[in-house]
Amino acid sequence: MKFYTFTEQHLRSFTENVFLTMGCPQTDAQLAADVLLRSDLRGIDSHGVARLSGYIRLWEKKRINANPIVKVVHETATTATVDGDGGLGLVVAPFAMKIAIEKAKTYGSGWVAVKNSNHFGIAGYHALMAVEEDMIGISMTNASPLVAPTYANERLLGTNPMCYAFPAGKYPAVVVDMATAAAANGKLEIAQRANHPIPEGWVQDKDGNGSINPHELKEGGSLLPLGSDKDHGSHKGYGLGATVDILSAVLSGANYGPWVPPFVAFLEPPTDPVGEGIGHFFGAMRVDGFRPAQDFKDHLDNWIERFKSAKTVDPDKKVIIPGEPEYAFENERKKNGIPLIDAVVNDLNALALKMGIAGLS
Structure with missing residues (x-):
């Protein structure tokens, strides 16, 4: 697995272009791109630009109204x-x-x-x-x-x-x-792309037994x-x-x-x-x-x-305030760019080719 890093503005322009090509009005394309980019900036990669192809496939099936x-x-x-x-x-x-x-x-x-x-x-x-x-x-x-x-x-x-x-x-x-x-389904999708097993307790197979197979949902299992x-x-x-x-x-x-x-x-x-x-x-x-x-x-x-100063079992760890990791990701990624794994980059470039617009790279 390989990572590529893109600036926020580069990904934003690409994403807006996808939505515009889909037929969204300018303001809607900008808003939709902003929602996805905020996800990537906050480190929630499962709900960011990696989801673009999913929206387009639903639009092609006439299950999303672009306007x-x-x-x-x-x-x-x-x-x-x-x-x-x-x-x-x-x-x-x-x-x-x-x-x-x-x-x-x-x-x-x-x-x-x-x-x-x-x-x-x-x-x-x-x-x-x-x-x-x-x-x-x-x-x-x-x-x-x-x-x-x-x-x-x-x-x-x-x-x-x-x-x-x-x-x-x-x-x-x-x-x-x-x-x-x-776990969110997007986390399974990330594990599928990386071909990594998932933690125990996330899914069960079709018979109700625990599984670490990231593809279990495709085989009749459930979260x-x-x-x-x-x-x-x-x-x-x-x-x-x-x-x-x-x-x-x-x-x-x-x-x-x-x-x-x-x-x-x-x-x-x-x-x-x-x-x-x-x-x-x-x-x-x-x-x-x-x-x-x-x-x-x-x-x-x-x-x-007070919660940040709580005594912890491990002295090297601190209590995390809800939203704190995402805030740290946002600051870091605004400065240093947003990483995407090669599978996502390839998927987005293929999407761009299909839609007749410029790819990511």
Whole structure:
């Protein structure tokens, strides 16, 4: 496996060009590229430009609308439901989070459910939009069914990520951004490209036995909930994944559970949908709706400092604040560039050739 390093601007221009060639309006192409690049910058390589080919394959199958009319279809003072018109989740999700933020500015909090969307990138991107307004941001989405509930060997839930982001004062925001499965599917894709085994506890085979084969999902296996198995708290991950599914889809009118359309283009969506597309859920809460914002941020700084000073089992290790590694990655990669493995570079160059645009190198 070999790594190539690209500047943020080079990858951004390439990614925008892909979306423009796909037929996206300029502003949508720029926004979609920004979501993917933020993922790569924050070290979440599984959800960055490596996913470009997946979006294009879905568009070629007419399962992504490159030029959607995104609109509010149900609304109260503090809530709304958005129809994404089959558009890129990378575009639909920021649209919805902006509505939540605007409602929060007026009423203290805003809550938006989304239907008829697609994969929205990293949950952290959208939650952090609220942080910029001194708000607490909440972002979640359901996803293709790859996860078996506790005791089952049938895929009924997605990796269903959720994110909570909190504004701090002198420190970066605290960002709890995680899948509710033992591992995100993107991590399996990275292991597949690198031809590396995966850790125990991530997946089970079609008979319910643990496996370290990164290709297990292609052979009928399933991801496990956060907690891995019934003896290690998988019911908690199952419960969190169920919560995301209900808020994102049952509430909005999107597909839920096994009816969520797959992200991979070679698998067809269920023929008996119970809703429209993929669903998301967003929340924004004004900190000053609870106490003065600066007081909260000062005390969150104090919280961070106390946790960072915790005694550790290994004196060479420190407690990590949620979001801290991603912040460090972002600083380092903005300065030194974004590394991509050769398999991803080859895939993106092949995509460029197919679309008739300039490749990465």
